[in-house]
Structure formats: C-alpha cells, structure tokens
Amino acid sequence: MDNIKDNQGDVWEVFVQSKPGLPHKHAGSLHATDKEMALQNARDLYTRRNEGTCIWVVPSNAIVSSLPEDSDSFFDPSDDKIYRHPTHYVMPEGAKHI
Amino acid sequence: MDEQQKLEAFQAKIDAEIKIEPKDWMPEEYRKHLQRQISQHAHSEVVGMQPEGNWVLRAPTLRAKVVLLAKIQDEAGHGQYLYAAGETLGKSRDEFIEELQTEKAKYSSIFNYPTLTWADMGAVGWLVDGAAIVNQVSLQRTSYGPYARAMVRICKEESFHQRQGYEIIAHMAKGTPEQKAMAQDALNRLWWPSLMMFGPHDADSPNLGNGVKWKIKRETNDELRQKFIDKTVHQAEVIGLTIPDPDLKWNEETGHYDYGQIDWDEFWNVVKGNGPCNKQRLEHHKRAHNNGKWVREAALAYAQKQKEKQMVA
Numbered sequence: 001m002d003n004i005k006d007n008q009g010d011v012w013e014v015f016v017q018s019k020p021g022l023p024h025k026h027a028g029s030l031h032a033t034d035k036e037m038a039l040q041n042a043r044d045l046y047t048r049r050n051e052g053t054c055i056w057v058v059p060s061n062a063i064v065s066s067l068p069e070d071s072d073s074f075f076d077p078s079d080d081k082i083y084r085h086p087t088h089y090v091m092p093e094g095a096k097h098i
Numbered sequence: 099m100d101e102q103q104k105l106e107a108f109q110a111k112i113d114a115e116i117k118i119e120p121k122d123w124m125p126e127e128y129r130k131h132l133q134r135q136i137s138q139h140a141h142s143e144v145v146g147m148q149p150e151g152n153w154v155l156r157a158p159t160l161r162a163k164v165v166l167l168a169k170i171q172d173e174a175g176h177g178q179y180l181y182a183a184g185e186t187l188g189k190s191r192d193e194f195i196e197e198l199q200t201e202k203a204k205y206s207s208i209f210n211y212p213t214l215t216w217a218d219m220g221a222v223g224w225l226v227d228g229a230a231i232v233n234q235v236s237l238q239r240t241s242y243g244p245y246a247r248a249m250v251r252i253c254k255e256e257s258f259h260q261r262q263g264y265e266i267i268a269h270m271a272k273g274t275p276e277q278k279a280m281a282q283d284a285l286n287r288l289w290w291p292s293l294m295m296f297g298p299h300d301a302d303s304p305n306l307g308n309g310v311k312w313k314i315k316r317e318t319n320d321e322l323r324q325k326f327i328d329k330t331v332h333q334a335e336v337i338g339l340t341i342p343d344p345d346l347k348w349n350e351e352t353g354h355y356d357y358g359q360i361d362w363d364e365f366w367n368v369v370k371g372n373g374p375c376n377k378q379r380l381e382h383h384k385r386a387h388n389n390g391k392w393v394r395e396a397a398l399a400y401a402q403k404q405k406e407k408q409m410v411a
C-alpha cells in the first residue's frame with residue numbers, strides 16, 4: 001500500500017522456487033527499502049527451513065493484475081472453446097495410448 | 099449492481115467456500131472485522147516475543163538457547179506474515195503499529211503475564227502455543243485468502259513450538275522434587291490464562307455473529323477451548339502433572355471434559371490494561387520501535403541515494 005506516513009519501506013512480493021525444476025510460487029510479501037534488503041528479508045522470512053533454492057522479489061506496485069470485477073468478460077473468450085480440451089475428441093473403439 | 103446485490107453476491111461466495119481476495123468487493127464491516135482481528139493477531143505474535151526473550155540469556159544449556167532463539171524468530175516471522183495480510187486490506191504497517199502503541203488495538207492477554215522460571219518456557223510452548231495452534235488450525239479455513247494463507251504457513255511452523263515447550267516441561271517434571279514443583283507451579287499459573295486465550299463464552303461474544311456468518315471464524319470460542327482442553331488433559335497426565343481445576347472431569351455423555359468456572363473478572367481486568375505486565379510490554383515495544391528509528395531512516399536515505407545515482411547514470 002502506498003502511504004506517505006509509512007516509513008517501513010516499500011512492499012515487495014516474494015516468489016520462492018522450492019526445488020530446481022519447479023516454478024516460482026508466491027510466498028507472501030514484506031517491506032524493504034531496496035532490492036538487496038528485499039532479498040535478504042525474503043530469505044530470513046520465507047526460507048528459514050530450506051523451503052527454497054531460488055527467490056524472486058518484485059516491488060508490489062510493479063505487478064499488473066486483472067481486476068476481479070472484470071474477470072467474467074476478461075476470461076470469456078475461453079469459455080466456449082471446448083475443442084481446446086483433449087476430451088472433446090472421439091477416439092475409435094479400442095485405440096490405446098492416445 | 100447496487101449495494102444489496104453486492105452483499106448477496108458476497109454472501110453467496112462465502113457460502114460456496116470461495117475465498118475473498120484483496121481486490122474483491124467486500125462489505126465495510128467485513129474489512130473492519132478483519133483489520134481488527136488480523137492486527138490483533140499480529141500484535142500478539144510480536145508482543146509474545148517478550149516473555150520468552152526474558153529467558154534467552156538465562157537458558158540452561160546452549161541447545162535450549164538456540165531452540166528458544168529459533169522459536170522467537172519464528173514468532174517475529176508470524177507477526178510479519180500477519181501484518182502483510184492485514185496491509186492488503188488498506189491500512190499501512192505504521193498505522194497498525196500506532197494503534198498498538200496508543201492502545202487502540204489489543205493483543206492477546208496471555209502475554210501480560212510474567213515468565214518467572216525456566217519451567218514457564220515449557221508451559222508457554224506447551225499451553226500458549228498449544229492454544230494458539232488450535233485457533234490457528236481452524237483459521238486456515240478462514241474466508242479471507244491472505245489471512246488463510248498466512249495461517250497455513252504459521253501452522254507448519256507451530257508444531258515445533260509446542261513440542262519444544264512440552265519437552266522442557268516434561269524434562270522438569272521428571273527431575274528433582276524442586277524441579278517438578280517448578281513445572282507444576284508453571285502449569286498452575288498459566289492454565290487458566292491459556293483457557294482465556296479463546297475469549298469470552300459464546301453467549302457473551304458480541305462479534306461472533308458476523309464472524310461466523312462471514313466464515314472469518316470457523317469455530318466458536320467455546321468449541322475451540324473445548325478442543326484444547328480435551329487434548330491437553332492427557333498430555334498433563336503423561337508427564338505426571340495435575341491440571342489446577344478440581345471440577346475437571348470426563349463426561350461420558352458429551353465425550354468431552356467438563357471444566358470449572360473461568361475467572362472472567364481477571365480476564366477483563368487484564369484486557370483493560372491492569373495485568374501484571376501490560377505496562378512493561380507496551381513500554382518495551384515503544385522503546386524497541388524508537389531505538390530502530392535511525393535504522394529505518396538510514397535505510398530510506400540509502401535507498402534514496404541509490405535511486406538518485408541511477409538517475410544520473
């Protein structure tokens with residue numbers, strides 16, 4: 001949250017990769033005044049028990065989010081395209097491994 | 099959509115177990131209820147470090163000391179997770195801290211009791227963290243997404259807290275007669291305040307209605323308290339300590355323990371600020387906060403300089 005009174009530094013979002021090969025997953029947020037501090041705070045706050053092999057920190061205000069109130073129309077284009085799913089297709093009787 | 103329709107759509111989501119997220123529409127009362135509850139929870143984690151911090155320098159062994167330090171550090175982390183969840187509702191960290199320091203916001207009364215002996219470190223982990231766990235396990239299913247996620251993270255860390263406390267008190271209970279007496283004394287002093295952690299009886303809880311309807315609270319104060327009692331009685335028996343309640347007895351019919359009267363006068367007295375350590379806890383918090391002021395200022399000044407350098411380059 002942007003707040004003039006707040007002297008705790010900016011809010012950063014933290015993403016942690018728990019093992020090589022897995023995607024980075026949102027873990028939570030924290031306050032920091034610069035990127036090094038954000039990374040160190042993220043390590044101390046979200047990986048005290050070997051929860052991660054890699055951390056991303058991103059300033060919260062750099063994240064662009066779709067809006068919940070628009071989500072119906074925003075996601076509407078994919079609603080009627082059942083042919084994008086494998087279950088849409090009829091396989092010949094007895095066909096295997098497909 | 100008008101207000102009434104929004105309210106109905108909101109309740110329908112809650113009823114369908116769909117989590118509410120920060121950018122979703124929510125009734126002002128829901129927001130306020132959460133801000134109050136989450137910040138009170140965050141303040142409790144932070145102030146809760148003080149009674150345990152009291153014993154870091156006097157821990158009996160190096161192992162005991164590193165364990166206690168790790169536990170206290172976790173509690174600081176819990177405070178951070180919770181403030182962060184609270185901030186998604188539109189109040190800043192500074193506002194939350196100011197509300198604590200000006201006594202507009204509360205923290206759990208249990209932390210206004212002193213920790214007099216090393217056995218108290220056992221009783222705190224076993225009973226206070228134990229009670230907190232019962233509450234927090236239930237809150238993992240709370241309706242507000244960021245709060246629920248913070249609870250999942252916290253619950254993963256809490257079981258170590260309770261186990262280390264139980265280990266301490268079990269160890270003392272099988273020590274010398276003096277050590278066992280110390281363990282019993284810690285249980286005697288902290289048992290009733292631990293039961294009070296769940297708050298007033300359901301019949302006397304004005305906030306319960308909305309909290310339950312909006313699924314902020316998934317179980318009532320009395321339900322949670324009963325769960326805690328039911329699982330703790332046996333743990334006391336195992337280590338040969340006696341729960342200080344002559345009315346405590348198994349009720350075959352209900353399948354729960356019956357327990358004696360809680361002294362609510364004591365509870366309200368501590369809530370109102372007259373517990374043994376209220377003043378000390380708040381003063382210490384202010385002192386620590388003010389002592390850290392130059393660090394925050396220096397960090398901000400450094401960040402500002404870095405930004406300016408970048409602009410020039």
Ligand SMILES: [Fe+2]
Nearest residue numbers: 143172173176
């Ligand atoms: Fe905690």
Ligand SMILES: [Fe+2]
Nearest residue numbers: 173227256259
């Ligand atoms: Fe804890």
